[in-house]
Amino acid sequence: MTQHAAHRSRTLIAAIGDEDTVTGLLLAGIGDVDARQRANFLVVDSKTTQEKIEETFLAFTKRKDIAIILINQHIAESIRGILDEYRAAFPTILEIPSKEHPYDPSKDSVLRRVQLLFGD
Amino acid sequence: MDVRESSHQRADGDLLSLLECLAEYQATRESSGALLRQGFFDLALARRSTGYQSISPDWCHGSARASASVALDEHPGDLRLVVGDAGRAPRAKDSETEHGSHGSPGDSGGVRQRRRQSANGHRSQDDGDATAATGDGDKSAGGADPDDPLLWFGVLVPPALRDAQGRFKEALGELIRLAQLKGRLERRLAAARQAIDDAGEQAVPGTRPGARPAGPPAQP
Numbered sequence: 120m121t122q123h124a125a126h127r128s129r130t131l132i133a134a135i136g137d138e139d140t141v142t143g144l145l146l147a148g149i150g151d152v153d154a155r156q157r158a159n160f161l162v163v164d165s166k167t168t169q170e171k172i173e174e175t176f177l178a179f180t181k182r183k184d185i186a187i188i189l190i191n192q193h194i195a196e197s198i199r200g201i202l203d204e205y206r207a208a209f210p211t212i213l214e215i216p217s218k219e220h221p222y223d224p225s226k227d228s229v230l231r232r233v234q235l236l237f238g239d
Numbered sequence: 240m241d242v243r244e245s246s247h248q249r250a251d252g253d254l255l256s257l258l259e260c261l262a263e264y265q266a267t268r269e270s271s272g273a274l275l276r277q278g279f280f281d282l283a284l285a286r287r288s289t290g291y292q293s294i295s296p297d298w299c300h301g302s303a304r305a306s307a308s309v310a311l312d313e314h315p316g317d318l319r320l321v322v323g324d325a326g327r328a329p330r331a332k333d334s335e336t337e338h339g340s341h342g343s344p345g346d347s348g349g350v351r352q353r354r355r356q357s358a359n360g361h362r363s364q365d366d367g368d369a370t371a372a373t374g375d376g377d378k379s380a381g382g383a384d385p386d387d388p389l390l391w392f393g394v395l396v397p398p399a400l401r402d403a404q405g406r407f408k409e410a411l412g413e414l415i416r417l418a419q420l421k422g423r424l425e426r427r428l429a430a431a432r433q434a435i436d437d438a439g440e441q442a443v444p445g446t447r448p449g450a451r452p453a454g455p456p457a458q459p
Contacts, residue, residue, distance in 0.1 A: 130309055132308065141296045142294060142296050143282055146403060147388075148386075148388055187415065213421060215271070222272050229264075229425060236431060236432055
């Protein structure tokens with residue numbers, strides 16, 4: 120019950136992705152800007168630095184109102200070290216394909232651990 | 240001997256459970272990927288008809304509120320995603336259908352559509368049931384949902400943009416289901432690993448699981 124009460128306020132879906140991905144997800148209705156003008160999404164383009172992506176990811180993980188973080192897999196690769204260190208149950212991190220970068224199962228952290236279990 | 244057999248059986252059971260979850264995870268990955276690809280295609284068509292710069296995240300205004308969110312429901316030993324509504328008790332959503340049934344337990348995943356208050360402070364009487372991410376919740380008897388992101392792009396939007404929104408809403412529902420499956424997969428992975436370690440210790444107490452027993456070298 121304590122765990123549920125701690126996570127009950129988590130309702131938002133955050134997104135870190137390229138312009139097409141974020142546009143699509145905003146159309147789906149995930150976009151939110153709170154009273155402190157904090158958006159729950161980040162559009163990553165050629166000018167976005169790795170530090171900015173890391174800073175935004177860490178900020179999303181610290182927020183108590185975000186339940187899921189959707190991140191393009193090719194962007195996740197640029198911050199793989201931080202992602203691999205992340206162990207919390209919430210917000211849940213989910214890597215998704217982008218328009219230009221299809222999903223690569225060999226980079227899926229969960230599938231890699233399953234492969235290790237079976238000795239592949 | 241009985242203890243060893245039971246530990247092996249438990250390990251087998253955990254592995255089978257893990258494989259079932261893995262199959263569902265991969266199937267959901269495929270379906271969500273297909274929906275996203277179609278959504279990107281529809282978005283490209285919409286941009287082609289209206290101009291690239293007219294459809295971008297820049298149109299998201301500074302006071303936007305999420306109309307699609309999730310609700311976490313408590314389940315013994317598990318946190319589940321359910322379709323809920325701010326003013327009602329949450330209900331489980333069947334991941335195979337757009338509209339969940341009331342009070343159904345079991346695995347579920349879904350997107351909650353936020354109910355909006357009208358300008359006079361009263362909730363809309365045509366909220367209907369909480370729906371999946373297909374856009375049905377946007378329609379009310381009075382007309383368009385004032386929080387519909389489509390309205391950011393004007394009153395008359397190209398049909399391709401509306402199609403893209405529907406596609407991305409469907410994809411969002413699948414992605415939430417995928418997030419739920421990912422959590423479940425990680426838990427079953429940990430359980431399977433523990434069961435295998437326990438079975439290995441039962442087989443040869445005091446040795447490392449997976450280690451081969453010492454023996455004479457093979458004869459040429």
